[in-house]
Amino acid sequence: MKSRSIWPRALVLSLLLAASDSEIQTVSAASLTKPSAAVQKVQEAKQAPALNARQKNAERLELFEKIGTLTGIPWAYLAAVDQYERTMNIARKRPIHEGSISIYFPPAEWVGLMNPDQQDTNPQTIALFNGFGKDGSGDGIADRTNDLDLLASMTSLMTKLGHKEEQIQISLWNYYQNSRSVERIKEFATIYSAFGTLDLDEHAFPLPVTADYSYHSTWGAGRGWGGHRIHEGTDLFARHGVPVRSTCYGIVEIKGWNPYGGWRIGIRDVNNLYHYYAHLSGYQKGIKEGDIVKPGQVIGWVGSSGYGKKGTSGKFPPHLHFGLYRDNGLAEWSFDPYPSLRKWEREDWTRRKSQH
Known part of the structure; x- marks a missing residue:
């Protein structure tokens, strides 16, 4: 006996992005000369080229x-x-399935840790063993690779304590057991709400491409001040006061003095990358932690601050130190930003040429 869907079936069906071959109802003989709307939609989809990223978003x-x-x-x-x-x-x-949704539940958590059938897809027995798996598509199966089942399982988890934002955040903490995870989700939600779109992959070079600057790959080079360490970024040399711009759509996560980076600012984007700007001479007026920024927005100016107590400046030529860090949920690590900088620089020149 099929279990009932967690969502009303009529609404679930309306949420399907596109019908699959298996979901097309049998076509009657009378309709063969005129395909049903569902059949026609699938036929058109098969003939059409792959959807681009904007369409998928x-x-x-x-x-x-x-x-x-x-x-x-x-x-x-x-x-x-x-x-x-x-x-x-x-x-x-982690393994990634082919659908539109990227939510991942470990197999044991999906079916229940004590479930003797670790391949179980029956929503009733999964619930019996306190598994997270739900049937969101209305087919009686809780499938870890089905977008609607994944969403139904996550929404059930998120609303355990209620639908208020604070209650959702507590439910997420109960699931992840990690305040860092909840903070990232809050930041991403703030960014998405501010722009009202998922198309936030555009980037900008951190300096105006028309400015006088120079840079090369310096990631991993040795550094001596403050103890032996490697250089976790790329130095872009430019005149004092050249505008420094946000490279991404993101949220200002940190701003202020750092003995190594001087006046610095850190921005988190929705790809969970931390964009780090250091040695600034100052900040754009009014910018503060929690602000939402977009590519090309001025956030400060090139300087030579750092390597000492608050306010120290002039210990090295003016330049922007730019770094990129990836978060794995528990810690962050730097990676070479040079390839990204070259790409964003080319894209800025292309946009500039197209506008003239």
């Missing part, structure tokens, strides 16, 4: 909005949880 956004209406969870939180899981899949090299 539009479909994902529509899905999050509809699920949000159904569950009472703000769509930005659903998008943020899915995006956080996506970044963890990358950082932890």
Whole structure:
């Protein structure tokens, strides 16, 4: 006997992004000359080229909005949880299924730790063993590779204590057991809410490409001040006071003095990358922690601050130290930003040429 879906079946069916071959109803002889709308849609989909990233994001956004209406969870939180899981899949090299949703449940947690059948897909027995798996598509199966089942399972988890934002955050902490994870999801949700879109992959070079500057790959080089350490970034040399710009859509996570980086600022993007800008001479007026920024937005100016107590400046030529760090949910590590800088520089020149 099939178990009932966690969502009303009529609404679930309306949420499907596109029907699959197995979901097309048998076509009657009378309709063979005129395919049903569902059949025609699938035929067109098979003939059409692969959807580009913008189209896929539009479909994902529509899905999050509809699920949000159904569950009472703000769509930005659903998008943020899915995006956080996506970044963890990358950082932890977890298996990724082919669907639109990136939420990952370990097999044992999906079916229940004490479940003798670790391949169980029956929602009733999964619930009996306190597994997270739910049936969101209405087919009586709790499938870890089904987008709607994954969303139904996550929304059930997120609303255990209620639908208020604080209650959702506590439920997420109970699941992740990690305040860092909850903070990242809150940040992503804030960014998505501010821009109202999932298309936030555009970047900008941290300096105006028309400025006089120079740089090369310096990541991993030795550094002596403050003890032996490696250089975790790329130095972009420019005149004092050249504008420093946000390289991404993101949220200002930290701002202030650091003995090594001087006046520095850190911005988190929705790919869970931390963009670090150091040795500034000052900040754009009014910018503060928690602010949302976009690519090309001025956040400060090139300087030579750092390597000493607060206010120390002039111990080295003016330049911007730019670093990139990836988060795996427990810690962060730096990686060479030079390839990204070269890419963003080319993209800025291309945009500039297209505008003239």
